[in-house]
Amino acid sequence: MERNQAGAEPDAKDNILETRGLTMEFRGFVAVRNVDLNVKRHTIHALIGPNGAGKTTCFNLLTKFLRPTAGTIVFNGQDVTRTGPAATARLGMVRSFQISSIFAHLTVIENVRVALQRKLSTSFHFWKPKSSLYPLHARADELIEWVGLETHRDALAGDLSYGRKRVLELATTLALDPELLLLDEPMAGLGHEDIGRVAELVRRVAQDRTVLMVEHNLDVVSDLSDTITVLTRGSVLAEGDYASVSSNPAVREAYIGGVHA
Numbered sequence: 001m002e003r004n005q006a007g008a009e010p011d012a013k014d015n016i017l018e019t020r021g022l023t024m025e026f027r028g029f030v031a032v033r034n035v036d037l038n039v040k041r042h043t044i045h046a047l048i049g050p051n052g053a054g055k056t057t058c059f060n061l062l063t064k065f066l067r068p069t070a071g072t073i074v075f076n077g078q079d080v081t082r083t084g085p086a087a088t089a090r091l092g093m094v095r096s097f098q099i100s101s102i103f104a105h106l107t108v109i110e111n112v113r114v115a116l117q118r119k120l121s122t123s124f125h126f127w128k129p130k131s132s133l134y135p136l137h138a139r140a141d142e143l144i145e146w147v148g149l150e151t152h153r154d155a156l157a158g159d160l161s162y163g164r165k166r167v168l169e170l171a172t173t174l175a176l177d178p179e180l181l182l183l184d185e186p187m188a189g190l191g192h193e194d195i196g197r198v199a200e201l202v203r204r205v206a207q208d209r210t211v212l213m214v215e216h217n218l219d220v221v222s223d224l225s226d227t228i229t230v231l232t233r234g235s236v237l238a239e240g241d242y243a244s245v246s247s248n249p250a251v252r253e254a255y256i257g258g259v260h261a
């Protein structure tokens with residue numbers, strides 16, 4: 001994992017992801033308007049906002065599931081605005097929690113191995129002899145242990161609790177060795193205990209990676225995030241740490257009356 005590159009300024013300029021003027025229009029309706037995002041390396045950055053604010057649209061633009069009407073997306077200094085989802089993932093910007101990547105009929109360890117093999121095959125190692133997969137087995141065990149699923153290693157993924165499935169999804173995403181992890185509502189549908197467990201994992205993931213998440217649970221957002229961008233009606237309303245955005249009168253106003261993010 002690359003940390004600050006030698007010679008680069010290890011300061012506020014070290015953005016792993018930047019958007020400029022990001023705009024998405026659906027037949028005349030502007031869902032995302034002129035959004036400039038600056039996601040700093042090795043931070044947890046949250047995207048929040050009232051319902052319909054444009055968070056999901058913005059997320060889909062970043063993960064390349066939508067193509068912007070205008071604006072640019074730059075990842076690690078490279079313009080990826082027109083790069084497809086798979087190629088973007090190979091560059092190190094990987095989304096999780098949106099589409100279930102878990103195979104219910106495979107065991108926990110098999111799921112992680114499949115994810116690792118996918119990573120390997122994209123590196124054109126698939127033709128190598130089977131023995132070359134042994135390091136992969138060791139890595140799979142390491143990942144399982146890292147996320148705390150070792151006692152469920154041989155359980156069928158389909159039999160796991162909802163919270164553990166979420167953790168396994170995180171493990172399979174980490175198998176792709178992302179530099180920037182994009183999480184779409186990682187706490188959605190989880191009970192109190194699982195929220196604590198997944199939040200702790202996200203915090204650990206961010207020790208040497210960057211996390212950008214759309215999250216509705218404001219307790220989790222306040223607890224985890226270094227930077228929060230608040231969207232309303234497709235535009236950035238405020239940005240900063242939790243203390244500054246939560247005391248911002250415009251942010252409070254935007255949340256009044258709504259089922260908030």
Ligand SMILES: Nc1ncnc2c1ncn2[C@@H]1O[C@H](COP(=O)(O)OP(=O)(O)OP(=O)(O)O)[C@@H](O)[C@H]1O
Nearest residue numbers: 026029031049050051052053054055056057058261
């Ligand atoms: N494919 C689409 N076609 C037309 N309008 C869309 C489309 N996708 C989203 N929108 C509109 O764009 C706006 C932003 O939607 P989006 O789902 O991005 O908001 P959100 O902040 O994620 O909301 P929520 O918190 O409710 O998920 C909404 O008014 C929505 O109806």
